Amino acid sequence: MVYYGAISRGCERCRRRKVKCDERKPQCLKCEMLQKQCPGYRDLNRILFRDETKRIAQKSRKEWNQLPKSRKTTSIQLPILSLISTRVLYPLAQPIDEYAANFYFSKYIFVESPFSEGYYAWLAQSYSQNGHILRTAIEAVGLAAISNMMYAPRVATRSKIQYCKTLTCIRRAIDNPIEATSDSTLMAVILVVLFETIHFEVSDRYEYWAAHVKGAMTLLQLRGREQFATERGGQLYLLIRPQILLICMQQRISVPTALIETSYRFQTSTIRRQWQEESVASPNSIFSTSFRVIDIAATLEGGQAVQEAIRDINNELESWKAGLLSHWNYTIMNGEGEVAGDQYSGMVHSYPSLWIAEAWNNWRILRIMVNQLILQNEVPQNPGYSERIATAISVIQEMCSDICISVPSFGNTQRILSLIRPLYVVALEGLNPEYMRTFAVERLRHIGASMGIRQACLLADSIIQKPSDAPSSLILAPCVFKVPLIPFC
Structure with missing residues (x-):
C-alpha cells in the first residue's frame, strides 16, 4: 500500500492541460469556457493510497530472473522470496503504527525557530523507546489523521486504542510527583489535545478537548518557574497557551490567574530574552493585550469605561506594529x-x-x-x-x-x-x-x-x-x- 501524497482534485481535462481547475460542480469553469463537457472528478479516496504489491512482486521476479545462474542457485534462503506471492497477506510495508508515526513527523512537526532541531530530535528519540509515554500518543495522532484521509474505520479504531493507552500512561505519570512535572507528561497531554482536534466528530467531544486543555493548564502551574530554564519548556508553553485562551473565549470566562502567573514567568525568562535577541520573539508581546481582550469579551458589559478600555487596547495593537524591527x-x-x-x-x-x-x-x-x-x-x-x-x-x-x-x-x-x-x-x-x-x-x-x-x-x-x-x-x-x-x- 503506497501513499502518493497530495493528488490533484481537478478534472481530467485540466490535469492533462496542467492548468489549475476550480473544481466547480457540476462542471469546472475552464471546461465551460472551452464549451466542452467536463469529464468530472476522481474519487481521491481510491487513489490516495494504492495497493502496489502486485506490481512490486512482478518487478522483483523480473530482476530475479535477470540474475546470473550462479547467483540463482545459491543455497541461502532469501527473505524477499517469501514475499513474492500472488496472495499477499500484509500489503503494508511497515506496521500501521509506525506508518502513523511517520505521518505525524512529516505533517505536524517542523524545524524552524523557536522549534529547533533539538525539539524534533527529542520527540524522535522518545518515540524510538518502547513503552515511552509519547510513543502511543504520537501513534494515536498519526492514526487519527490517516483514518480521516482514508475514511478507514479500522484505522480510526486503532487510533482510539492508542489514545486510551496514552490516557492510562498520563494518569500513571501524574500520580508520580517527579513525572507529573516532566516535559514528556506535558507533551503527552498536548498530543491528546491534538488528537481531539483531529478526531473531532460531534460536539460531545468538545468537553474531552476542553478537559485535556485544562489539565495542561494545571501541569503548567505545577511546573513553576523552573520550566522556563530550558528552551523546551518555553516551546511546550507556546504550544498549549493558545488553546487555553480559546477555552476562555468560548466559555466567556476571564483568563485564569494560573495562566497570568505562568505568562509573567515566561515573559521575564532567559529563554524569552534569548528569542528576542534572535528575532524569534517580537520586541513586545501581544499576549498581555489578548488577555485584556478576552476579559472584556467575557463580561459583555457596556458603558463608558469599557468603551475607553477597548480604544486603549486598539491603540496598543497599533503600537505593537509600529514598534516592530x-x-x-x-x-x-x-x-x-x-x-x-x-x-x-x-x-x-x-x-x-x-x-x-x-x-x-x-x-x-x-x-x-x-x-x-x-x-x-x-x-x-x-x-x-x-x-x-x-x-x-x-x-x-x-x-x-x-x-x-x-x-x-x-x-x-x-x-x-x-x-x-x-x-x-x-x-x-x-x-x-x-x-x-x-x-x-x-x-x-x-x-x-x-x-x-x-x-x-x-x-x-x-x-x-x-x-x-x-x-x-x-x-x-x-x-x-x-x-x-x-x-x-
Whole structure:
C-alpha cells in the first residue's frame, strides 16, 4: 500500500492541460469556457493510497530472473522470496503504527525557530523507546489523521486504542510527583489535545478537548518557574497557551490567574530574552493585550469605561506594529507564479519566516476582535460615533483580506495548520464580501483534506450550514460553534 501524497482534485481535462481547475460542480469553469463537457472528478479516496504489491512482486521476479545462474542457485534462503506471492497477506510495508508515526513527523512537526532541531530530535528519540509515554500518543495522532484521509474505520479504531493507552500512561505519570512535572507528561497531554482536534466528530467531544486543555493548564502551574530554564519548556508553553485562551473565549470566562502567573514567568525568562535577541520573539508581546481582550469579551458589559478600555487596547495593537524591527516586516508582491487556488486578489505576502507570518495573523485576529467589540459597544450618542463605526468596519475587512493574502506563504508546509483559526474568523465574519468568505471556506476544506484534520472541514461545514439569523462574529458567538479552533502549532 503506497501513499502518493497530495493528488490533484481537478478534472481530467485540466490535469492533462496542467492548468489549475476550480473544481466547480457540476462542471469546472475552464471546461465551460472551452464549451466542452467536463469529464468530472476522481474519487481521491481510491487513489490516495494504492495497493502496489502486485506490481512490486512482478518487478522483483523480473530482476530475479535477470540474475546470473550462479547467483540463482545459491543455497541461502532469501527473505524477499517469501514475499513474492500472488496472495499477499500484509500489503503494508511497515506496521500501521509506525506508518502513523511517520505521518505525524512529516505533517505536524517542523524545524524552524523557536522549534529547533533539538525539539524534533527529542520527540524522535522518545518515540524510538518502547513503552515511552509519547510513543502511543504520537501513534494515536498519526492514526487519527490517516483514518480521516482514508475514511478507514479500522484505522480510526486503532487510533482510539492508542489514545486510551496514552490516557492510562498520563494518569500513571501524574500520580508520580517527579513525572507529573516532566516535559514528556506535558507533551503527552498536548498530543491528546491534538488528537481531539483531529478526531473531532460531534460536539460531545468538545468537553474531552476542553478537559485535556485544562489539565495542561494545571501541569503548567505545577511546573513553576523552573520550566522556563530550558528552551523546551518555553516551546511546550507556546504550544498549549493558545488553546487555553480559546477555552476562555468560548466559555466567556476571564483568563485564569494560573495562566497570568505562568505568562509573567515566561515573559521575564532567559529563554524569552534569548528569542528576542534572535528575532524569534517580537520586541513586545501581544499576549498581555489578548488577555485584556478576552476579559472584556467575557463580561459583555457596556458603558463608558469599557468603551475607553477597548480604544486603549486598539491603540496598543497599533503600537505593537509600529514598534516592530525591520526584520519583522513583510512585503506585498504580485502573486504571479503561485498556485491559483491559494491566491486571493492576485497578491501574496513574503514573510521572513512562517513563525513571523503566524504572529502577524494572530495580531490581525486580535484587531478583528477589538473592532468587533467597538461595533458592539459604541452608542450613537457618543461624539464621533459614525466615524468610529466606519473605521471599525474598514479595519475588520482589511485584516480579513490580509489573512487571505497570507495563505500562499504557508504553502503545504506543516505551518498551514496555523491558518485554521484565522480562516474560520474570516469565513464567519458577516461584514466580509461573499467571495472572501467563500475563499476562506475553500481553504479550510483544502487543509482538512491535505492534512487529515477533520476539524477544518467541520468548521467549513458550520459556515455553510449556519442559519441566516445566527451571530456572524467570534465575539458575538463564541459558544455557538463548540469546535477546537486553534490547531496544534
